[in-house]
Amino acid sequence: MNPGENGSDTKLAGHLSAREPAGTARITIDLIFNSQVLNPLDAVCNVPRPDAICVSNLRNAKKADKAVLSERPDVKIFLPFRFYFYRVEELFTPNTYNKFLVAPGGDHLISLIDEISYVSPPSPMLSQIQDIPPEQFCNGDNRPPDCGPNCMCTHKVDIPLNAIVEVVLVDEVQQDNLSHPFHLHGHAFHVIGMGRSPDSTVKKINLRHTLDLDRRGLLNRQFNLPPLKDTIAVPNNGYVVLRFRADNPGYWLFHCHFQFHIVIGMNLVVHIGTHADLPPVPPNFPRCGNHIPPIKYN
Numbered sequence: 001m002n003p004g005e006n007g008s009d010t011k012l013a014g015h016l017s018a019r020e021p022a023g024t025a026r027i028t029i030d031l032i033f034n035s036q037v038l039n040p041l042d043a044v045c046n047v048p049r050p051d052a053i054c055v056s057n058l059r060n061a062k063k064a065d066k067a068v069l070s071e072r073p074d075v076k077i078f079l080p081f082r083f084y085f086y087r088v089e090e091l092f093t094p095n096t097y098n099k100f101l102v103a104p105g106g107d108h109l110i111s112l113i114d115e116i117s118y119v120s121p122p123s124p125m126l127s128q129i130q131d132i133p134p135e136q137f138c139n140g141d142n143r144p145p146d147c148g149p150n151c152m153c154t155h156k157v158d159i160p161l162n163a164i165v166e167v168v169l170v171d172e173v174q175q176d177n178l179s180h181p182f183h184l185h186g187h188a189f190h191v192i193g194m195g196r197s198p199d200s201t202v203k204k205i206n207l208r209h210t211l212d213l214d215r216r217g218l219l220n221r222q223f224n225l226p227p228l229k230d231t232i233a234v235p236n237n238g239y240v241v242l243r244f245r246a247d248n249p250g251y252w253l254f255h256c257h258f259q260f261h262i263v264i265g266m267n268l269v270v271h272i273g274t275h276a277d278l279p280p281v282p283p284n285f286p287r288c289g290n291h292i293p294p295i296k297y298n
Helices: 125-131 207-215
Strands: 015-017 032-034 075-085 108-113 152-159 164-171 180-184 189-195 231-234 239-245 250-256 267-272
Touching: 075 207, 125 250, 164 207, 164 231, 180 239, 189 231, 231 239
Parallel strands: 075 164, 152 267
Antiparallel strands: 015 032, 075 108, 164 239, 180 231, 180 250, 189 239, 250 267
16 A cells, blocks of 8 residues: 555555665665554544544444434533643642652643542442442532542443443543543444544634534544444544443443553543342452541540
8 A cells, every 4th residue: 555545445455575685695675664554543533644544434344233323322421531730739738648640741640531530439339339428429410519620539420221322532631642542341332433623723622612513513423334442542632432332231441541540530430220230249249348447536
């Protein structure tokens, strides 16, 4: 495949060409690799590229669930993600122990999805949901009243069983040469669209602008055999649109696949169905908690 050829019209191929050896005992071979990169690391897919084939350019070999391709999903969730940068004086105050990452440039930061930094619950949700205080959980529509800009709680989004779900991930991090790969446990999803703002005057995309694009029908969406994935890189300063049928009940982690972003909160739990949809907890199943002893004051 030569540069400039359209990957959708040409089979993906790599060609190795070698120069004929000179008439000496020494043989030199120059390798030339002419190709397109499948699923490029930068995930810049809003314009045709002679050097890459994006996931959104692919087509599924199998037909998708017709309901997944309907015009209106049952549930639509917008999930902007970004970093929160601490001032150093915020971190080292008495009686606090905030988690944070020290970035290569020296910044102290945490991750936020929909303005929430994920904190694991004290007990497993699958087997001990009744042991977890309701106020432990939160989401974009239900934030704790005392939650500040570094809001920390167990981010959980409840989805009815068998609902058609559309998720729009929006990159508000916008750090050079960084595209966040998001992974969903328990389900595969169709990549319906990905791209950047079509408005050249918008230098940095955000949730408000993405909502406006959606209202005007300007988010890239294509329903012709959309590819099926469980991990997708969100374009830097861009968005992806995902769809799936929520037919696997349980508590499923949805997270950035960079380990150091996971530990500072770039996760949430997608809760499918109700606890009644799950099998019973086996007898004598091990239990877990936070192991904090009761404290009494005299």
